[in-house]
Amino acid sequence: MNSPVPDWTGDTGALRAEQEALARQVRLRDDFRKPLRTVAGFDVGFEDDGATTRAAAVLLDADSLAVLDQQVARLPTRMPYVPGLLSFRELPALLAALALLPTAPDLALVDGQGIAHPRRLGVAAHFGVISGLPSIGVAKSVLVGAPRMALHDMRGAFTPLRDDREQIGWLLRSKPGCLPLVVSPGHRVAMPSAPELVMRFTTRYRLPEPTRLADRLASRRDPGAGDD
DNA sequence: GCGACAG
DNA sequence: ATCTTGTCGC
Structure with a gap:
């Protein structure tokens, strides 16, 4: 799982082209x-006013949701x-955090968009293609x-998110x-499976446990430990 | 030209 | 994302 991210030269055109190429590899x-x-x-x-990027990875048992391991990469x-x-x-920090886990997960939930992106390559899809891991994007906004239709205020309700006539994800209550979550497949996950999988890992909070815990770790909001 | 715009 | 107290609502 290699492929470094190109250096930032200010050339957004090159990066957009890179996304279009990688988007073709999404499955x-x-x-x-x-x-x-x-x-x-x-x-x-x-951290440091943005000078340092801090990525968190939290590995859980898919059945009990017990935390098996957690890592932070800066x-x-x-x-x-x-x-x-x-x-x-x-991505560089996310891949570094992934590499620190004792074992790769069977599925990755990444904070951000999957294919619900202008060129169908949000951070979760990019992460999936580069790492080769199945992934889903869980974003907090569009x-x-x-949305195709109004969303019921009932736990688990979802409605398609469309860009023109194409469905690119879901709004999930x-x-x-x-506010609903914006859920979209990243890589190796089918559109209909995304919301179901996210709900499977959601307990009493808006965010599913994997992303919720990673959120707190990345934002230094971890109750208990002080750093990585 | 005028907004919109994950984190 | 990040800076931050109190406050509204289930």
Whole structure:
């Protein structure tokens, strides 16, 4: 699983072209171990006013949701945030955190978009293609597209997210009274499976456990430990 | 030209 | 993403 991210030269055109090429490698069919044994959540946070990128990876038992391991990788930030090019900024740290886990997960839940992206390569899809792991994007807001219909305020309800006539993901009511999550397949996961898999790992919070725990670790919000 | 815009 | 107290609502 190699393929470094190109250096940031300010040339967004080259990066967009790179995304289009990688998007062709995305596979939207279920292709993961069944039943799932482990699942991992990934998220990124920043330190030193953004100078340091901090990625967190939390490995859980897919059945009990017990935490099996958690890691934090810190790398110097190489690129600024540019809408649509987020993966180039966060991927290096995410891959570093993945490499620190004792074993690769059967499925990865990444904070951000899967294929619900202008060129169908959000950070979760990029992460999946580069690592080769099955992945799903779990974002807290929409980047592109619009919901097809109103969403019921019932736990587990979901409605298609479309860009033109193409379905690129779902709006998922993971918790009543809360804004819906934007769920989209990243790699090796079929469109219909994404919301079902995310709900499988969701307990009493808006975010599914893998991503929720990675969120707290990446944002130094970890109750208990102080650092990695 | 005018907004919109994951984290 | 990050800076931050109190406050509204289930």
